[in-house]
């Protein structure tokens with residue numbers, strides 16, 4: 001049985017890409033935070049089976065909730081970086097990106113006592129526009145990135161990128177483990193979790209994971225703490241499409257995750273990447 005990579009992208013309900021044009025960044029401080037209670041619920045869920053996962057965490061969250069970062073670490077999970085304030089990589093200069101990941105890493109390492117060696121770009125924003133991003137991560141001694149979605153999507157995607165783990169820079173040990181995709185009728189479909197897992201039938205995700213595992217590769221799966229929170233505040237003036245994507249089936253998510261975590265074997269990205277490195 002292949003061990004698949006499980007991740008939680010730790011950000012609050014008001015920090016998601018879908019609301020970036022509706023909620024002003026300057027207003028974040030005054031909004032009701034749900035990230036701590038929701039991430040604790042994720043820890044509780046994982047403790048039922050004892051699985052260990054990777055938490056890609058915003059520096060903004062670590063700065064305000066250091067004890068949460070410590071709890072995640074103490075429970076045996078990997079602490080990894082999701083950037084400081086959910087800034088998309090292709091909107092930053094290389095120097096801004098280097099600052100952003102350095103600041104975030106310090107916050108996460110100070111709070112957890114754990115070395116941070118993994119990075120996930122907000123909204124999978126490492127793509128054809130950012131040929132320098134992997135080099136910046138390698139120069140900062142990251143072991144891996146899971147920041148590429150090799151699909152066409154309205155918000156993100158790098159369709160030409162490899163679907164499975166690869167070394168993005170010749171001569172560097174850095175590994176990119178893209179988010180899982182599946183192939184059907186000549187098309188590549190996003191199938192790595194998040195909204196796709198929540199909105200589509202459960203069997204779509206299990207079919208995709210089995211397809212990837214049948215090719216001998218681990219799945220790379222993610223979800224967000226706010227996705228298991230039906231009681232989060234509603235952003236009524238967001239575009240209809242964003243609201244449908246964000247609020248549909250929140251109440252069924254925890255049950256679906258429970259099923260998925262017992263149906264497959266799951267582990268931390270750092271361990272899975274170290275294993276993949278032997279054959280890349």
Ligand SMILES: [Zn+2]
Pocket residue numbers: 009011082086122123
């Ligand atoms: Zn995110």
